[in-house]
């Protein structure tokens with residue numbers, strides 16, 4: 001009982017990694033920025049014309065432009081068409097379960113502050129099954145970037161009503177037209193305490209990139225809603241925001257004070273298709289900073305002691 | 320009190336009898352939870368630990384926050400203590416209801432000390448069966464502390480009475496009291512000492528027998544005293560776990576509270592989440608980050624975690640899930656013991672999802688099991704469920720101080736670059752691949768995706784039946800290799816005979832004690848304990864074949880078909896042996912030795 005059946009082992013790598021010699025490491029300053037070819041993996045399985053292609057292309061662009069190395073990005077997603085994202089990116093990634101990508105990504109962000117954590121997903125994933133996680137990740141202000149590709153429908157499961165489907169939208173579960181009031185992602189994010197809240201649309205690539213980049217640079221929970229058309233099940237959903245389809249892409253006025261929560265909330269009330277840009281942005285302590293502070297305060301008290309010595313002190317008190 | 324050495328007759332009737340030498344005693348304190356009886360129980364346990372004795376406690380706490388009846392039982396022994404004891408030698412009853420409800424837990428001829436301020440109705444037939452000692456505990460406490468009219472401190476007064484009666488080590492006890500109240504206002508300690516001394520000096524000698532413990536067996540060994548939940552949490556820290564996430568639920572919460580409080584000293588953190596699904600997901604995210612992380616729960620919280628657990632199996636992510644079992648299903652019996660989560664631990668979730676399940680037997684075992692579980696999770700890239708229960712979680716035991724310098728592990732991830740990596744490499748020996756943490760450069764430029772979709776070797780989705788078959792076997796085969804490494808448990812008692820009792824988890828103690836009793840009666844009974852529940856060790860069938868009866872003792876229901884509980888079903892499905900039957904119960908309490916012996920008697924007299 002007081003001996004270990006499975007004692008500690010320094011584990012060697014397994015499989016292919018074990019059989020190949022360790023590579024010569026090129027210093028970061030000598031590395032060339034990654035090309036689109038180097039950051040793309042599987043060819044996306046999305047329907048031709050799906051808005052998600054644009055978001056992916058701009059993610060690649062962001063990686064190239066900001067010279068982020070493969071190993072420094074982690075792409076996390078839940079389940080849905082949009083959530084297939086990690087397979088298309090040539091970097092460490094995790095395709096998790098429906099609605100729970102945020103808590104997973106929180107675990108990565110908190111335990112690995114050296115990584116850029118990006119989370120991608122759909123409106124059902126984010127606001128229905130994952131609604132509560134959205135609220136809590138926002139309120140905790142976890143350092144990560146969350147891009148919700150909102151198509152106002154359940155794409156992967158083939159046309160059911162989503163929490164953002166507008167009233168009257170005819171889906172397979174509301175053949176007479178959706179009756180439940182849709183939720184407003186901007187309002188939800190603001191009230192939940194997100195510290196970066198922005199809105200964009202896949203048909204305006206420059207704006208998508210600008211928003212993603214600003215989100216990445218924000219220290220805290222950064223949320224971007226990106227309207228992304230499902231050409232298969234909700235064609236034309238966002239024409240009203242697309243000048244090429246006769247719509248209007250209206251930027252948030254330069255006068256808007258992004259630190260004013262109430263003004264941001266009001267902006268979110270603008271009639272369809274609403275405005276685009278940064279609704280709200282505030283510098284508040286992040287979960288990562290709070291935990292780091294707790295750790296450094298505690299570590300200061302045990303400075304110079306090995307882990308076993310710290311534990312020994314606790315055990316001595318239980319004698 | 321076993322092995323009472325009768326003292327010589329007193330020389331003069333007016334003189335108290337000299338103390339009787341005893342090897343062990345079972346003391347039950349019965350009152351209300353707000354009276355601090357847990358605290359005196361804790362003092363007694365701690366004192367025993369410091370006196371190189373063995374000790375085991377048992378307690379009940381009311382499930383309502385407003386308090387209510389509560390007991391604390393301590394069994395202290397100079398020799399081996401396997402259970403907290405069926406029957407008490409001494410009952411300390413603070414109220415009429417404590418007296419009424421717990422008198423029957425006394426051995427015939429046992430002693431009851433009751434608070435005569437509250438206990439007023441004594442049945443004449445009880446007076447014949449048990450030795451009654453009335454002490455006005457409440458009013459004497461008020462008097463000792465200085466008459467504020469409140470009887471706070473009567474627990475310490477009672478401790479004084481017990482200290483006198485059992486000749487406890489006063490300097491050691493005083494030190495414990497001082498340690499306990501060190502952080503409080505000085506008057507608190509003064510009051511406590513006054514109450515303690517009043518109890519100690521109360522004239523009990525003529526009314527009661529005095530006792531003296533034989534010296535403890537564990538001489539020269541430093542011992543630590545703690546609960547199972549504490550041992551498990553400390554074990555995780557020793558194992559190198561530095562990240563965890565959870566949601567409060569009884570009886571799991573103590574573990575998360577301890578980890579939350581302690582991990583920052585080691586550079587780690589434990590996050591309280593919005594629910595159990597978020598908790599397991601966050602812990603998996605932590606493990607993905609490179610270092611085995613922990614989550615845990617009890618009862619309903621475990622049900623919520625099953626989808627994510629399936630992901631960890633599929634994605635082959637190391638993870639620790641602690642399940643402190645309580646009475647179920649649904650909200651069930653939150654503060655009672657049951658071993659009814661074996662099925663969900665082994666099989667819970669959809670699809671074929673092999674995972675490791677290991678069940679510690681004692682408080683000490685909780686500590687070592689935690690380290691082992693982490694090492695198994697790392698080595699086999701698999702979630703490991705540590706299955707404890709309410710009984711082991713809350714009871715206190717003394718055990719030998721572990722060699723921490725040797726045991727404490729550093730399991731930081733290896734982030735050095737690799738030439739290439741396939742997270743689900745089918746050519747890996749025994750199907751064992753290892754997770755490559757993000758942050759690791761892969762020179763081939765091909766990066767792994769970890770996923771819950773069936774996948775190819777790089778983690779990319781596949782609809783191929785061939786790959787699904789290959790990956791399903793990979794996930795299963797690595798546990799077969801683990802099974803090969805699990806040692807066959809040794810038989811307690813003779814390795815062949817009439818009845819073999821099978822225990823798992825916290826039923827080990829009562830089962831082994833039942834074996835000792837039965838052997839003393841000349842009945843051929845042995846036992847075997849299963850710690851690795853999934854996969855099971857190989858070779859149990861050979862042990863079973865040497866006995867006429869195999870009786871699996873577990874705290875759960877006999878099942879729809881009545882042959883036995885969840886472990887019985889697992890063993891039957893593995894060995895197809897109808898000889899394997901179960902002894903089960905669902906009264907929310909630990910096994911009494913008597914209950915096990917009764918069934919052994921029916922089996923042996925029938926045969």
Ligand SMILES: Cc1ncc(C[n+]2csc(CCOP(=O)(O)OP(=O)(O)O)c2C)c(N)n1
Pocket residue numbers: 079080081082083098121122123124125126151153154155156157162
């Ligand atoms: C627990 C669970 N419930 C249901 C599903 C089925 N499911 C998969 S994706 C999805 C909804 C997808 O909609 P959304 O998140 O908006 O993503 P989209 O496909 O539109 O990009 C559902 C219901 C699932 N995978 N897991």
Ligand code: SF4
Pocket residue numbers: 045046047049050051052081082151155156229230231232233
């Ligand atoms: S179904 Fe809709 S959301 Fe899914 S890939 Fe096709 S167009 Fe895109």
Ligand SMILES: [Mg+2]
Pocket residue numbers: 080122123124149150151152153154155162
């Ligand atoms: Mg959608």
